[in-house]
Amino acid sequence: MSRCATVALIGRPNAGKSTLSNAILGAHLSIVTPKPQTTRKRVLGIFTDDDTQLIFVDTPGILKPRYKLQHAMLGYVHESVDESDILCVVVDVVKAAERGTIDDPLIDTLLAKRQGTPTILVLNKMDALRDKQQALVLIEQARLSGRYTKAIAISASEKKYVDDLVSMLKEYAPEGPFVYDADELSTLPQRFFVAELIREAVFTLFREEVPYATDVTIVEFEERSEGKWYIAADIIVERDTQKAILIGAKGAALKTIGERARAAIEEHLEHPVYLELYVKVRSDWRNDRSQLAGLGY
Ligand SMILES: Nc1nc2c(ncn2[C@@H]2O[C@H](COP(=O)(O)OP(=O)(O)OP(=O)(O)O)[C@@H](O)[C@H]2O)c(=O)[nH]1
Ligand SMILES: [Mg+2]
Structure with a gap:
């Protein structure tokens, strides 16, 4: 039986969601810049291998909206969270290590409405973290918080441990038929x-x-x-x-x-x-x- 899941990539602006999406899909579907709030809409990208299809939804960074465009952007995040089988919370590990915590009220509120959904904490930008030990502390926090099913440390820009993340996601994909043709990369025009x-x-x-x-x-x-x-x-x-x-x-x-x-x-x-x-x-x-x-x- 094949497996198929919609995976929402969510997180703060600039965490590396779009870089990760592109790395998994092997294509520049999402634009990436050093500036926060680069992504403004939902960018759908389809990953298919022999028996699993993962439909990734790259989303705008989560923030407190100050104008109507940002309200619309946050709306896309909510829709994506509501419609996903698996949630991937992408966090800039350097920033989390500086703060000393993975707790984030804006993200945690979003997660609360989808309790029971497999939720993976992705500590990104590991290449930029000097004391790698700090990541272990954050992973342990994630385990104790009860909000995360699994946690993994990766570097999206260096494509390190990205394959391990994909394997992890495949485990949580429910059984079911593919939604898209195996050779389709995106549905966007x-x-x-x-x-x-x-x-x-x-x-x-x-x-x-x-x-x-x-x-x-x-x-x-x-x-x-x-x-x-x-x-x-x-x-x-x-x-x-x-x-x-x-x-x-x-x-x-x-x-x-x-x-x-x-x-x-x-x-x-x-x-x-x-x-x-x-x-x-x-x-x-x-x-x-x-x-x-x-x-x-
Ligand atoms: N050092 C390092 N930089 C990274 C990594 N992943 C992404 N970046 C950089 O972080 C910046 C933001 O990356 P994006 O992929 O645009 O981040 P995003 O989460 O999609 O940002 P928004 O769309 O603004 O929410 C870019 O300059 C990336 O090159 C990583 O693994 N390591
Ligand atoms: Mg982006």
Whole structure:
């Protein structure tokens, strides 16, 4: 009998959920940047081997929402937790060791509503932890807390012990048929990945508030039978000053965003593209319900 499980990857911003998801799936499905709150939606990735299918749901980092976009992001986390067979709580082990505890009120409240669901504590970024002994203390805490079924220490970016985590997850997957074809990697449309790769470029190239005030929407995506595919995208910002920053002197900044994003998009689509970017101001979109809906939140 085959096994199949939906696995939610949840945790604080910047813990390494997206890096882990990509490492398991062997594909750059989720964008990754050094900045917290990179992921804003649910990114579904399908792992299938001979007899088990694990459907991973990468989610936005858990935080106390301050504006409507963050409310929507937290909503995705709740949905993912509610719909999963297994929960994977990804924790930055360096930060947990500094705090001296795995307790986290925001995460623990979420876990409380799914008591009885297999819940794995994933201590990530072990490569960055100097005193490895501290991880053992945290794992023992996890055992005593009663909230976790198992705990494991890994390094997602170095792909260390990621296979062990996958084996562990397979053990907890309930018996049942595959939900998706064995060769399917994701159900999300190409437009989603293209928009995310443009946002990844903005997150990587700009500092402070600009990435957080930015979103991307695909206006046109034309797969031409000959030559490059044509993609036009709007980069949405909240203010004229942010627009000026993204465009830069004589358009230099926008050119850099375009070059970087185009390279990533061509790698993802495995096809050359012509990418046209426009920067548009939509005042306070992060706090405007109808604008957020228009952006797919
Ligand atoms: N040293 C180290 N860094 C890591 C590891 N895993 C992830 N990172 C880094 O941590 C940062 C955040 O990684 P993400 O995968 O984007 O984290 P996330 O949990 O998805 O973050 P949000 O989407 O913002 O919630 C990036 O700079 C990663 O390269 C790891 O195992 N070791
Ligand atoms: Mg992420």
